[in-house]
Amino acid sequence: MFNKIVIAGVGLIGGSLGLALCKRNLANEVVGVEANKDNLDLAIRVGAVHSGATLAEALVGAELLILATPIGVALGVLEMALPYLSKGTIVTDVGSVKGRLVERAEAMLPAGIHFVGGHPMAGLEVAGVAGAREDLFEGASYLLTPTERTDRVALTRLKQLIEGLGAKPMELAYQEHDQAVAIISHLPHLLAAALVNTVSADTKEQLLLDLAAGGFRDTTRIAASNPMMWRDILLTNRSQVLEAIEKFREQLNLIEQGMLRFDSELLVGSLTRAQNVRSTLPENRKYCLRK
Numbered sequence: 660m661f662n663k664i665v666i667a668g669v670g671l672i673g674g675s676l677g678l679a680l681c682k683r684n685l686a687n688e689v690v691g692v693e694a695n696k697d698n699l700d701l702a703i704r705v706g707a708v709h710s711g712a713t714l715a716e717a718l719v720g721a722e723l724l725i726l727a728t729p730i731g732v733a734l735g736v737l738e739m740a741l742p743y744l745s746k747g748t749i750v751t752d753v754g755s756v757k758g759r760l761v762e763r764a765e766a767m768l769p770a771g772i773h774f775v776g777g778h779p780m781a782g783l784e785v786a787g788v789a790g791a792r793e794d795l796f797e798g799a800s801y802l803l804t805p806t807e808r809t810d811r812v813a814l815t816r817l818k819q820l821i822e823g824l825g826a827k828p829m830e831l832a833y834q835e836h837d838q839a840v841a842i843i844s845h846l847p848h849l850l851a852a853a854l855v856n857t858v859s860a861d862t863k864e865q866l867l868l869d870l871a872a873g874g875f876r877d878t879t880r881i882a883a884s885n886p887m888m889w890r891d892i893l894l895t896n897r898s899q900v901l902e903a904i905e906k907f908r909e910q911l912n913l914i915e916q917g918m919l920r921f922d923s924e925l926l927v928g929s930l931t932r933a934q935n936v937r938s939t940l941p942e943n944r945k946y947c948l949r950k
């Protein structure tokens with residue numbers, strides 16, 4: 660579908676995209692631009708990219724540039740790519756927060772180079788191409804955040820590519836995106852970290868960890884993720900995440916009140932609401948998409 664695709668940052672997400680693009684023949688050529696030589700060598704060995712190059716070399720004749728670096732450097736990479744982008748090239752990213760990146764990318768790019776913000780709602784707690792998986796995006800929603808400036812042909816081409824990955828493209832405004840992911844992705848992450856830290860701050864840490872079973876494991880898997888990636892996410896989406904923490908505090912207070920007052924109705928009400936909603940999520944699927 661695409662002739663040449665450049666992936667800047669061939670880590671977990673860039674590498675998984677590369678594997679899927681190469682294995683599913685969605686591009687004739689996939690070139691990786693990577694800051695870490697070992698990671699790039701591995702990406703070539705496992706077939707996540709056909710070759711590696713500098714941005715300047717890679718972008719010659721490229722139809723699509725995918726920014727898959729950490730959020731903190733994506734705009735810098737885009738700025739460095741500017742002199743080498745040709746008219747008609749589509750640029751997208753995979754960052755977990757959209758507002759700042761979409762606004763700055765649109766302001767930076769000249770007419771004729773088409774930016775569409777993107778965010779695959781799929782991931783793992785490991786970093787680097789070593790953890791990349793061809794099927795990572797299968798069955799996942801893949802969010803796109805077009806604006807009134809977005810080129811419709813570029814948007815359609817990206818949607819087709821996403822469908823080729825086995826994912827479901829979904830459009831939403833970047834403000835709505837950042838608000839939603841603050842609640843369903845960023846809040847869970849910091850709660851998982853806080854939960855693990857509650858155990859590790861206890862004088863009986865080792866005993867507690869030895870006793871921990873499925874409940875602790877299931878609610879804390881994501882606490883093993885890369886702290887630097889999450890620092891970028893939490894600080895880039897700071898105000899939305901702070902609002903989400905406030906909303907969470909209200910729910911926690913409700914449960915605490917139910918317990919302090921032996922208020923069985925309050926307690927059961929809160930737990931039942933959660934049970935009803937959680938049970939609408941499909942059990943045996945990788946992701947939560949309900950249709």
Ligand SMILES: NC(=O)c1ccc[n+]([C@@H]2O[C@H](COP(=O)([O-])OP(=O)(O)OC[C@H]3O[C@@H](n4cnc5c(N)ncnc54)[C@H](O)[C@@H]3O)[C@@H](O)[C@H]2O)c1
Binds near residue numbers: 779
């Ligand atoms: N991990 C997840 O679960 C997940 C899910 C969806 C989206 N994202 C987003 O994807 C992006 C990448 O995350 P990841 O998990 O793949 O991280 P990662 O650390 O696995 O990969 C990032 C890669 O970028 C490379 N890199 C860093 N600076 C670079 C530069 N200047 N030029 C070229 N390469 C550079 C790193 O060497 C690394 O290989 C982040 O923006 C993150 O928010 C992550």
Ligand SMILES: O=C(O)C(=O)C[C@]1(C(=O)O)C=C[C@@H](O)C=C1
Binds near residue numbers: 755780781845
């Ligand atoms: O499954 C995981 O390991 C993730 O945390 C992936 C996850 C999420 O589901 O919240 C985390 C951040 C990304 O922006 C998208 C997806």
